[in-house]
Amino acid sequence: MLGKVPACVPAAPAAPGQRRPTFREVFEAHARYAWRSLLGLGVREADLPDASQQVFLVVHARLEADQIPAEAVRTFVYGVCLRVASDSRRRAHRRHEELCAAPPEPSYAATQERSVALGEALAQLEAVLDRLPPAQRAAFVLYEIEELDMTEVAATLGCPLQTAYSRLHAARKIVVAALGGVIGDESPPHEERRTK
Amino acid sequence: MSATPPRRLAGLAAPGSVLAEGLTAARLREPSEDELRALESALAVALGGAAVLGTAASAATTKGGGVVAGATHAWVTMAAVKVTTVVVLVGLATSGAVAWRQHATAPDRSTIAARSAPPPARTPPALTTAPTVTAPEAEAFPPPSPLPPASTLLRFAETSPSPGRSGALRSRHRDPGAVTVPRTLAMDVAPGNASDLSGELDLIERAQQALSDDPSSALALAEEHRRRYDSSLLVQEREVIAVAALATLGRRIEARARAERFIRRFPESAHAARVRRLAAAVTETR
Numbered sequence A: 001m002l003g004k005v006p007a008c009v010p011a012a013p014a015a016p017g018q019r020r021p022t023f024r025e026v027f028e029a030h031a032r033y034a035w036r037s038l039l040g041l042g043v044r045e046a047d048l049p050d051a052s053q054q055v056f057l058v059v060h061a062r063l064e065a066d067q068i069p070a071e072a073v074r075t076f077v078y079g080v081c082l083r084v085a086s087d088s089r090r091r092a093h094r095r096h097e098e099l100c101a102a103p104p105e106p107s108y109a110a111t112q113e114r115s116v117a118l119g120e121a122l123a124q125l126e127a128v129l130d131r132l133p134p135a136q137r138a139a140f141v142l143y144e145i146e147e148l149d150m151t152e153v154a155a156t157l158g159c160p161l162q163t164a165y166s167r168l169h170a171a172r173k174i175v176v177a178a179l180g181g182v183i184g185d186e187s188p189p190h191e192e193r194r195t196k
Numbered sequence B: 001m002s003a004t005p006p007r008r009l010a011g012l013a014a015p016g017s018v019l020a021e022g023l024t025a026a027r028l029r030e031p032s033e034d035e036l037r038a039l040e041s042a043l044a045v046a047l048g049g050a051a052v053l054g055t056a057a058s059a060a061t062t063k064g065g066g067v068v069a070g071a072t073h074a075w076v077t078m079a080a081v082k083v084t085t086v087v088v089l090v091g092l093a094t095s096g097a098v099a100w101r102q103h104a105t106a107p108d109r110s111t112i113a114a115r116s117a118p119p120p121a122r123t124p125p126a127l128t129t130a131p132t133v134t135a136p137e138a139e140a141f142p143p144p145s146p147l148p149p150a151s152t153l154l155r156f157a158e159t160s161p162s163p164g165r166s167g168a169l170r171s172r173h174r175d176p177g178a179v180t181v182p183r184t185l186a187m188d189v190a191p192g193n194a195s196d197l198s199g200e201l202d203l204i205e206r207a208q209q210a211l212s213d214d215p216s217s218a219l220a221l222a223e224e225h226r227r228r229y230d231s232s233l234l235v236q237e238r239e240v241i242a243v244a245a246l247a248t249l250g251r252r253i254e255a256r257a258r259a260e261r262f263i264r265r266f267p268e269s270a271h272a273a274r275v276r277r278l279a280a281a282v283t284e285t286r
Helices: A023-040 A045-064 A070-094 A110-131 A134-145 A150-157 A161-179 A189-195 B018-028 B033-046 B056-068 B071-084 B163-169 B194-213 B215-229 B235-248 B252-265 B272-284
Strands: none
Touching: A023 A045, A023 A070, A023 A134, A023 B018, A023 B033, A045 A070, A045 B033, A070 A134, A070 A150, A110 A134, A110 A161, A110 B018, A134 A150, A134 A161, A134 B018, A150 A161, A161 B018, B033 B194, B033 B235, B194 B215, B194 B235, B215 B235, B235 B252, B235 B272, B252 B272
16 A cells, blocks of 8 residues: 555655655645545545545655655645555455444434435435546536535546546536436536637 | 536426425535544544544544544544434534434435444453463454444534534535524434443553554553443444554564454455555565
């Protein structure tokens, strides 16, 4: 794991004059969204502590080796998250059998209705995301949840911008088809990109 | 950006729709302070301690000032309390945050893996004394969990965030005007008893801190941990410390043997890379 450089990120030394961030700085700036994006990318909650630890061990190794351009730390961290999430999903699949017991019934107070609704909506969204091919899911999560811009999405995925757009578009189609709820003019992303 | 990016779905979704709500909830998820702290602790051990990341306690101090100097202790105490009582909602009144349980609604995620973490052993260790590393330790334990160590750390209910830390760590993508959310992890905790947990954490933290200045003490503390807790929640952390201490002390054969046992037992551990490095280092200096 530590030996792999995420393919999507150039392993170039930091630009001269730009101070390399310390590991602590990187951790503080990126731990929260790394955690969130791992969830979005399909890492199960039980595996999250390990997965986020893996992410930052890789980040640490690359920082030490001066292989993270200072201006691209965020993209780099997302790239590592993609890789780790992919490994984690694979491992989770292998030990699928031990994960079948039903969770205990929760107790809700009336004032929590809003949260319950959010939780149910999130569960539905995740169920759809789970059915997406990983690359489409990643494009969707990075753009729609993490709110990266499309060039960052493409850089993180290690694919051409156009490919990133078509993955996003495909994912959106499936999500909207499954959940509905879109109002107004939902211009498909692949058309808008031609306005360049 | 010369291209016009597609409008994000969240802006196109009907308010209150499943799509809008799901996206909102997904964007607002974040780890609790305790989960971040647990991650820091695990990283500190994996990376060889304070030199790189700072221990949980020192990190909290630098960020939050004197107020949180006892953060680690508070964390331990809180953990201890929560281990014994399954509290679904914590800090609700003070934080104003509403809590939910993802378990209830996201069955795919709501596995019980965390809950299946091995309970702290109550059985006396087969080999009780002597900081020797020749004990066939691996055989004395249940089969290795496929999960590396952090998964065995406890999950906590979200409590009211401590302002000093959470401010510093707030994600840049977070929408400041958004609903406060809702993330209570259910108490995915291994059964255990409060004093055991805090005692264990205390031992491991002391061992970690001793590692650079006094590896003999670190090793002794690791052995004490082994005697008292055997195969516990923090067994991997203990073994990493022991390997590092043996290596520093120049006890190369023992260090290597123990490292090899670690790798056999926890091949997928997040600590495996460090243990391999330690083993390689003692091999080189032979």
